[in-house]
Amino acid sequence: MIQTTGSETERKIVEILKILSESSEPLGSITIARELERRGIFLSERTVRYHLRIADERGYTQPVGRDGRMITNLGLDEVREALAPEQLGFIREKLEMLAFQTTFDPQKRTGQLSINTSVIDKDKFTTAISVMKDAFKARL
Secondary structure (H helix, E strand, O other): OOOOOOOOOHHHHHHHHHHHOOOOOOEEEEHHHHHHHHHOOOOOOOHHHHHHHHHHHOEEEEEEEOOEEEEHHHHHHHHHHHHHHHHHHHHHHHHHHHOOOOEEEOOOOOOOOOOOOOOOOOOHHHHHHHHHHHHHHHHO
């Protein structure tokens, strides 16, 4: 699992995995280095190969002959997990933006109000309520 300490090496590996996850073909270090540069990360081809070796050792990528590397299922899982905090941050920012746009007047019962809605499968409702109660008790 990639550390959430935010180390530079881990961040670069995640970026490389993201690039590989967006491709249906194997990519080499030259292509990856160019794409990283486009994203504002400047690494030499040699440094990209170093990070790819780490990703290989962890099982996130696999070499495909001389064509380059492909991301593995484990690598795809790692990208999803690594991006989860970013996605939560995006959702939080969106909710905050909506909160600032609230115009609801409770006395007149008019205006706009942002709400947080969840849809729960009826077969999982009891479990969901139980989990939500614990979260609310913990003031999350």
